[in-house]
Amino acid sequence: MTTRRDFIRNSAGAMAGIAFVGCDLLAARDAQAQAGGTVRRREVVVSGRRVKTVDVHAHCAVPEAMALMGRKAEPQSLVMGQDRIRAMDEQGIDVEALSINPYWYKAERDLARQLIKVQNEKLAELCASQPDRFIAFASVALQHPDLAAQQLEEGVRKLGLRGAAIGGSVNGEELSDPKFQPFWAKAEQLGALVFIHPQAAGVAAEIPRRLKGNGGLENVIGNPLETTIALSHLIFEGTLDRFPGLKICAAHGGGYLPSYAARSDAGCVTFPDRCPKPLKKRPSEYLRQLYYDSIVFTPEALRHLAAEVGSGQIVMGTDYPFPWTKTAVDHILDTPGLSDSERAAILGGTASRLLRIKA
Numbered sequence: 252m253t254t255r256r257d258f259i260r261n262s263a264g265a266m267a268g269i270a271f272v273g274c275d276l277l278a279a280r281d282a283q284a285q286a287g288g289t290v291r292r293r294e295v296v297v298s299g300r301r302v303k304t305v306d307v308h309a310h311c312a313v314p315e316a317m318a319l320m321g322r323k324a325e326p327q328s329l330v331m332g333q334d335r336i337r338a339m340d341e342q343g344i345d346v347e348a349l350s351i352n353p354y355w356y357k358a359e360r361d362l363a364r365q366l367i368k369v370q371n372e373k374l375a376e377l378c379a380s381q382p383d384r385f386i387a388f389a390s391v392a393l394q395h396p397d398l399a400a401q402q403l404e405e406g407v408r409k410l411g412l413r414g415a416a417i418g419g420s421v422n423g424e425e426l427s428d429p430k431f432q433p434f435w436a437k438a439e440q441l442g443a444l445v446f447i448h449p450q451a452a453g454v455a456a457e458i459p460r461r462l463k464g465n466g467g468l469e470n471v472i473g474n475p476l477e478t479t480i481a482l483s484h485l486i487f488e489g490t491l492d493r494f495p496g497l498k499i500c501a502a503h504g505g506g507y508l509p510s511y512a513a514r515s516d517a518g519c520v521t522f523p524d525r526c527p528k529p530l531k532k533r534p535s536e537y538l539r540q541l542y543y544d545s546i547v548f549t550p551e552a553l554r555h556l557a558a559e560v561g562s563g564q565i566v567m568g569t570d571y572p573f574p575w576t577k578t579a580v581d582h583i584l585d586t587p588g589l590s591d592s593e594r595a596a597i598l599g600g601t602a603s604r605l606l607r608i609k610a
């Protein structure tokens with residue numbers, strides 16, 4: 252009898268060790284339990300009810316796929332191991348929606364096909380080993396849009412992945428470019444959540460000189476700027492009108508866009524010739540149909556994001572293993588002005604619905 256695991260292993264030739272990630276995680280859990288050293292799992296309760304918390308912004312790496320482009324996982328904590336569940340338990344994260352930041356956008360078609368196959372199968376294997384703790388976004392080779400559409404469909408339908416993770420631009424091209432429409436059409440058709448994560452290289456490639464110096468500006472400013480630009484093009488170029496059923500989640504609270512949304516509306520009033528495409532809504536209204544992670548650091552920023560986009564559009568994110576925050580849960584619990592049902596939705600209810608996570 253050929254098991255699914257055998258199928259995956261055999262179908263990928265050089266993927267020796269595909270089962271090891273899952274087994275490592277299980278072994279780690281058992282070893283911890285036997286040693287009596289199990290980390291106390293934080294169980295999040297809101298108004299007396301246990302909430303299943305979901306982290307939509309959790310990174311990982313598949314070394315076997317990276318090796319195909321001669322790359323190594325950095326930091327090492329991107330590779331799934333025993334520390335992962337311990338950190339989740341400590342922080343009160345029940346489910347991580349894993350994603351991998353694109354490093355393959357320069358790969359030619361055959362390599363991109365092979366790499367994504369290895370990576371998505373490994374992600375599926377990993378999720379299957381701990382189905383109550385992990386789900387994953389499919390990786391797609393968006394530089395080959397028709398291939399990306401196929402990869403998304405296969406990832407969702409055959410491998411049980413829950414959407415796609417993409418960059419904020421593709422080799423300098425905007426996500427609103429008509430060439431990417433086959434991908435957007437497929438995502439809309441499947442009802443799959445598309446997680447847009449910026450890459451410092453996206454903006455830094457265009458304005459590198461201005462982002463040099465102290466502060467890590469290519470990341471702290473460049474990443475949210477990349478998201479701001481990406482979402483703005485999707486609005487102003489009519490992509491969101493063309494595919495009204497798209498479900499998009501933007502990393503880092505949507506970058507700067509929700510902080511200054513009214514300027515996009517005012518721009519079209521002040522300089523109407525710069526908004527030649529008639530949009531179906533005011534630009535800022537599109538923000539209320541997109542989703543955003545909660546990585547905005549202060550209660551005031553989260554309150555403002557909720558005011559601009561609606562609390563029902565916000566989902567929890569940590570950016571693990573990058574140590575931006577260890578208090579994602581408390582950030583949501585402690586932000587004044589949210590009702591308990593809004594907190595429960597941000598902590599996991601909304602993400603569970605979008606990502607088809609069982610209650």
Ligand SMILES: [Zn+2]
Nearest residue numbers: 308310448570
């Ligand atoms: Zn991130």
